[in-house]
Amino acid sequence: MSGNREYKSDVFSMLMQDKERALQLYNTMNGSSYDNPEDVEIVIHDGGISLSVRNDASFIVDARLSIYEHQSTVCPNMPVRSLIYFSVILSDMLSDKKKGTKSGKNIYGRRLVKIPTPHFVVFYNGEEEQPEVQELKLSDAFEKPTDEPNLELKCKVYNINDGKNKAIMESCGWLNDYMTFVNKVREYHADGAFDDLAIDIEKAIDYCIDNDILKEFLKTYRSEVTKSMQLNYEFDRQLELERADAIEEG
Numbered sequence: 001m002s003g004n005r006e007y008k009s010d011v012f013s014m015l016m017q018d019k020e021r022a023l024q025l026y027n028t029m030n031g032s033s034y035d036n037p038e039d040v041e042i043v044i045h046d047g048g049i050s051l052s053v054r055n056d057a058s059f060i061v062d063a064r065l066s067i068y069e070h071q072s073t074v075c076p077n078m079p080v081r082s083l084i085y086f087s088v089i090l091s092d093m094l095s096d097k098k099k100g101t102k103s104g105k106n107i108y109g110r111r112l113v114k115i116p117t118p119h120f121v122v123f124y125n126g127e128e129e130q131p132e133v134q135e136l137k138l139s140d141a142f143e144k145p146t147d148e149p150n151l152e153l154k155c156k157v158y159n160i161n162d163g164k165n166k167a168i169m170e171s172c173g174w175l176n177d178y179m180t181f182v183n184k185v186r187e188y189h190a191d192g193a194f195d196d197l198a199i200d201i202e203k204a205i206d207y208c209i210d211n212d213i214l215k216e217f218l219k220t221y222r223s224e225v226t227k228s229m230q231l232n233y234e235f236d237r238q239l240e241l242e243r244a245d246a247i248e249e250g
Contacts, residue, residue, distance in 0.1 A: 009055075010228050012070035012123070012178065014221060015214075016057030017042060021174050025068070026061050028171040029121060034061060043089055058089060065089065065116035071157075072126045072232060079138035079153045082120040086153075090115060120155040123175075125182055132164050133157065177213045184208065185229060194237070201229045 009017075016022050019037035027034055043058035043065070056069040067085055069078065093115070094105045105113050124130055138153035139146065158165050160179055169176045184204035192200050205218050205225065218225060 010070060010232055011181070011225055013055055013057045014224065014228065015174060015178060015217065016059070016068065019059075022057065022059045023061065025172050025175060026059070026066060028168055028175075029066075030064075030119075056085060058085065060116050063114075063116050065118045067118065067120050069120075069122045071122050071124045074124075074126060074128050074130065076136060077141070078122050078157065079120070079136050079155045080141055082155050083138060083153050086118055086120075120153065122155060122157040123160050124157055125160050125179060127186075130157075130159050132159050174214065177208070180213050181205075181208050181218075189233075194233075197230055197233055198226055201226045 016025070019040040019042065022040050022042065023034055023037050026032065026040070039061055041060040043060060055071065056067060058065065058067045060066075065086075067082055067089075069082070071078070075081075094107060094113070107113050122136075134157045136155045136157060138151065139149040142149065158168060160169060160175065162179070162183065169179070181204060184207050185201055188203045189197060189200035205222055207213075209215050209218050
C-alpha cells in the first residue's frame, strides 16, 4: 500500500487495494455474484492530476474497468477528473508499461484494439447535504453546450452518509464499517481544535478495533490511516478557506 509517490492514499483507496473488498463492492454496484478475488486486477497508475491525497481506486473484472472515487467535498468536476484518470490508465495499458515491455499495442494498425469497458462511480460522504444519487456528465462542462456531444462521460455519485443508499451499505459490509469509522472521527473531533485531530483519529481507531470494525485493517495500518485522515482534513480545510476567499472576492 506504499510507493514512491508524492501523495498518500486515503483510507477508502487503501481498503480498495484488497481484492476481496474490491470484488464485494463491484458485486454490490453491478448486481453480480463473482466469488473469486483473483478475478480482480488492481490497476495502479500515477493519477494524472497533482494530488496530495489519493482518493481513487481502479480495477478490472471481466474486461470491465471500474474507476471508483471517494469524495468528502462537493466537486462538480468529477467527469473531467475521471476522463484524465481513464486516459492515463488507457495509455499505460496500450503501451504495456505494467508488463515492462516496449511492444505495446498498435493503435495505428488495421486490427481493432479492444479496451476494457469503463464504469465511473463516486462515493460521497461529505457533510454538505447532497442527493442520494446523481449523475454528472462531462458535457455539462463544455463552454459551448451541445445536444449531441462527440465525447461524453457519465459519472454516478452515490451519497453514503447515514440513511442514504441503504441497499448498498447493507450489501457491502466493509463500506458500512468504513462510514462508521469516518463518523466516529467526526464525532470525536466535532468540537476539537485542529491540533487535537491526530488524538481524535486515534480514539476513533481504538473504538473501531474494540468493536470489531475494520479491526485487522486498522491494527495493521494504524499509522498510515492516522496520517491519511490528517491529510484529508487539511485538504478539506484548505478547500473551505479557498471557497471563503472566493466568495469574499466575488
